[in-house]
Each structure stands twice: as structure tokens, then as C-alpha cells.
Amino acid sequence: MSLDARQSRTARFIKHSIIILLVTIWTLPTLGLLVSSVRDKDQLTTSGWWTALITNSQSEVFRLPVAADQIEVADGYEIRTQLFDQGAQNRVTSWGLRADDLTANAPDLEAQFNKNSTLLVAQDGTVVWHSSEKFTHKRGPRLFFGADYPPRFGLDNYREVLSSEGVGRAFINTLTVVLPATFVPILIAAFAAYALAWMDFKGRFFFLAMIIGLIVVPLQMSLIPVLRLFALIGSVLDVPSKSYVTVWLAHTGFGLPLAIYLLRNYMASLPKDIIESAYMDGATHFQIFVKMILPLSMPALASFAIFQFLWTWNDLLVAAVFLGQGEDKTVMTQQLIELLGSRGDNWEILTSGAFISIAIPVIVFLSMQKYFVRGLLAGSVKGG
Structure with missing residues (x-):
């Protein structure tokens, strides 16, 4: 075996070893959470999950x-x-x-x-x-x-969470928040991204720069101003300042900058010839957008849908601020905190509650996984 071949083989071995190590480190906490979720409560509170198979x-x-x-x-x-x-x-x-x-x-x-x-x-x-x-x-x-x-294992922790009062309602409330808060930003961002990618108008790059700048603005900085704005609108229109509509609008506003940026980069990377050919054949911008851009942009749309769905599903801060309290408003993240008690006496049920709460996001991610990498990488090399 030549020296170059041995060096190449050694380099591959080192690269694969590093990847395996990183994957192991990344998945180890999830493995610990899974093991803890099926352990006996008493053992869970007195010993670490790594001792689960030891007397x-x-x-x-x-x-x-x-x-x-x-x-x-x-x-x-x-x-x-x-x-x-x-x-x-x-x-x-x-x-x-x-x-x-x-x-x-x-x-x-x-x-x-x-x-x-x-x-x-x-x-x-x-x-x-x-x-x-x-x-x-x-x-x-x-x-x-x-x-x-x-070692003792069982599903008692899962039974306790699923049988607790309010969990089913919180699950429905979370879906009520997540579904509109996922689709509305995608709908708005798709139109805006097409305009920034293919329509020539004055100030286009200025708007794009503003959108990129909004991505790095911390969400916490805008909570109070947005909440005061909703309160003002609610007092003028005599409507509640905290409702599902307000939390939908809040999630839409916070998610739009990243959505527009991702979709714009993807749409700008599409072949320019087919867009110009359709335009020369008499197609309007709306027809091009609906019949050509949207079908070709499915990977990017699916990628952002996964991001937005996971963020809104796991959200606690925005729901607490813009949705408020009440049985018909409590989402899963708030319900799990309530199950802990005022002093966190039942903290061990967080392990099973975490896996119950991620069941839907995992299904969504696995069903759309084939679009995920394509949508993230597309447009990262070439942009119009």
C-alpha cells in the first residue's frame, strides 16, 4: 500500500471517529432521558440514569x-x-x-x-x-x-402524565397555536421571497438587508413593545389583548425574517431561463409564482415548516406572554410545569412528559426529513 493510500485511510478513520464521537455526545442526553422516563420513581430520585442496569x-x-x-x-x-x-x-x-x-x-x-x-x-x-x-x-x-x-422499569411515569387532568386539553391547545403559527408565516414569506428574488423594484436590497438584520434581534427585546401594541389595539377595538389571534400574530412576526431569508435564497437559485421563458410567454408574476416557483420550492418550504413547527411546539415564553392563562389556553409546556407542583416535587415526570411532548415533532420531522437538507443547502452557494 502506497504512502498516499495509507494517509488517506488514516484521514478517513480519524474523520469517521470524530463524527461517531460527536453523534454519541449529541444523543447521550436523549438516551439518558429515555432511560429515566421508564425507571422507577424512587430509583430515579436517588441515582443517575447510568446506574439503571446496576443493583x-x-x-x-x-x-x-x-x-x-x-x-x-x-x-x-x-x-x-x-x-x-x-x-x-x-x-x-x-x-x-x-x-x-x-x-x-x-x-x-x-x-x-x-x-x-x-x-x-x-x-x-x-x-x-x-x-x-x-x-x-x-x-x-x-x-x-x-x-x-x-433495576425496576415501567410505564408508571407515562401513565401519570397522560392521566393527569388537563393534559389532553393542553395538547389540543398546542395544536391550535402551532398549526396557524406555522402555515401563516410560510404563506406570507413565500410571496415576499418571490418579490425579493425575481421582481425588480426600488429598495429591494435595502428591504433584504433589513430582513437579515431582524434575524439577529433577540425575541425578548420585542416582547414588551409588541404586547403594549396589542393592548392598545385591543382597547381601541374592544377585543381581548391576549388570545389565540395575538399569539398567532406574534409567532408570525417572529418567524417571518428567517422564513423570508431562507425562501428568498432558494428561489433566487432556481434556473433563471425558465422564469424568463414563462414571462416572455405572457405569464404574470402570480402565475409564475403559483405554477412554477411554489412546486419547485417545496424543499425550502418544508425545511422552514419543520423549524417553525418545532419552535412553536416547544415554545413557553411567547405562549405565556401573548396567550395568557386558563384551561382553554394552557399549552403543553405550561401544563408540564403545572404538573410539577409549586415546589417541583414531581420533577421526575418531566422525563416522560418530555417524550410525550416530542412525539408529534418527531413524526413531523421524520415525515419531512427528505426535504430538510435539500431546503437548507439550496441557495447557500449561489444567490441572485
Whole structure:
């Protein structure tokens, strides 16, 4: 093998290794989110997702039942309880009556509790507290134990999210926001892009430069001015300043600069000869746009549709500012936050909620994937 061939082979190996590494780094968080979404809640809150297939050992504390739970047996009285849920495969490894003496006793061996009673903690979590005299305590003592917890998986997190009140309505509300907020900008941007690409009028490049400049303007800078404008219009027309119409208009305004820029570059890269031939044959600009430009621009239209759909579906800020609150206005991102509670006690359901919320965007992306790269790359080399 020649030196050039070996160098080329080494270069390909390095290039492919770097690509595989980048893809792995990119997909690792998603893999962790998926694994966490099907893990048991208790294990999810105490260990990382990378330990999902490993048996975890941890210390727990359990308060024994009160005297009212005792039963009378042949040789005295007993209080029976269970440390684990029914069907759990957990195993007790040691136990004690003090936190600093967790390994004092082994499971399945009866130990003296006090002068009148003994305590047995079985490996499967069964606790038998036996006494020769009647129990009279009003508050059960604490039992400290160590246990091995095998991996547990299930769909409980998904059931909790899907069965929560308001999730179905929030899903419909999100679609109500997303569909018009995706198609309206595309419709307006297509006309504007054709005008900037193929129609000769004064100030065309100035408008194009303005549009490119608007792409880099942070959305947060325009929230208050736009909201005040909507409030003013609402007071004049006696209509609500926060409604689906306002959030549609807001998403349309924020999405138009990028849409016009992408579509204009694509349309400008189309063969000039066929446009001029159609114009010489007597076709109007509208006929050329409808019958020629739109069919040829489907990759670019689909690319921006994916961008706009994903952005509006995952949006929280614009919906909170321009749509407001209420059962008929809460979108999925807001509903997931409400499911967490005021203190974020149920944060673990975010893992399953995230996968539920991305189901529709994934379907949209996969169905339009063949247009995605074509639409992004077209026009990037040549522009009119």
C-alpha cells in the first residue's frame, strides 16, 4: 500500500471517529432521558440514569407501627409489617435501631429489641416484632436498614402524565397555536421571497438587508413593545389583548425574517431561463409564482415548516406572554410545569412528559426529513 493510500485511510478513520464521537455526545442526553422516563420513581430520585442496569445499595429509615396494629398470638403479641411494596424484588442486607449502627444485625436473624420483645427483619422486608407483654406505645420506634434495589422499569411515569387532568386539553391547545403559527408565516414569506428574488423594484436590497438584520434581534427585546401594541389595539377595538389571534400574530412576526431569508435564497437559485421563458410567454408574476416557483420550492418550504413547527411546539415564553392563562389556553409546556407542583416535587415526570411532548415533532420531522437538507443547502452557494 502506497504512502498516499495509507494517509488517506488514516484521514478517513480519524474523520469517521470524530463524527461517531460527536453523534454519541449529541444523543447521550436523549438516551439518558429515555432511560429515566421508564425507571422507577424512587430509583430515579436517588441515582443517575447510568446506574439503571446496576443493583443499587442504599440506606433507609422506617417507622414501626403503633400498638393498635398488634395481634395476639399463642405466646404473646406481634406486630407485623412490610418494608417494601408488594411484588418488589428488594433485599435487606442489614438493619439496626440506630443510624450509626446500621450493620448491627443481619436479615432473617431474630435480635433482642428490649427485655420483653424481639425483632426479626427478613431479607424480603417482612418485619415481625414479638413481645411477651401487650404493646402500649403510641409512636412506633424507627428502624434503620440497608437494602439492595434491583433495576425496576415501567410505564408508571407515562401513565401519570397522560392521566393527569388537563393534559389532553393542553395538547389540543398546542395544536391550535402551532398549526396557524406555522402555515401563516410560510404563506406570507413565500410571496415576499418571490418579490425579493425575481421582481425588480426600488429598495429591494435595502428591504433584504433589513430582513437579515431582524434575524439577529433577540425575541425578548420585542416582547414588551409588541404586547403594549396589542393592548392598545385591543382597547381601541374592544377585543381581548391576549388570545389565540395575538399569539398567532406574534409567532408570525417572529418567524417571518428567517422564513423570508431562507425562501428568498432558494428561489433566487432556481434556473433563471425558465422564469424568463414563462414571462416572455405572457405569464404574470402570480402565475409564475403559483405554477412554477411554489412546486419547485417545496424543499425550502418544508425545511422552514419543520423549524417553525418545532419552535412553536416547544415554545413557553411567547405562549405565556401573548396567550395568557386558563384551561382553554394552557399549552403543553405550561401544563408540564403545572404538573410539577409549586415546589417541583414531581420533577421526575418531566422525563416522560418530555417524550410525550416530542412525539408529534418527531413524526413531523421524520415525515419531512427528505426535504430538510435539500431546503437548507439550496441557495447557500449561489444567490441572485
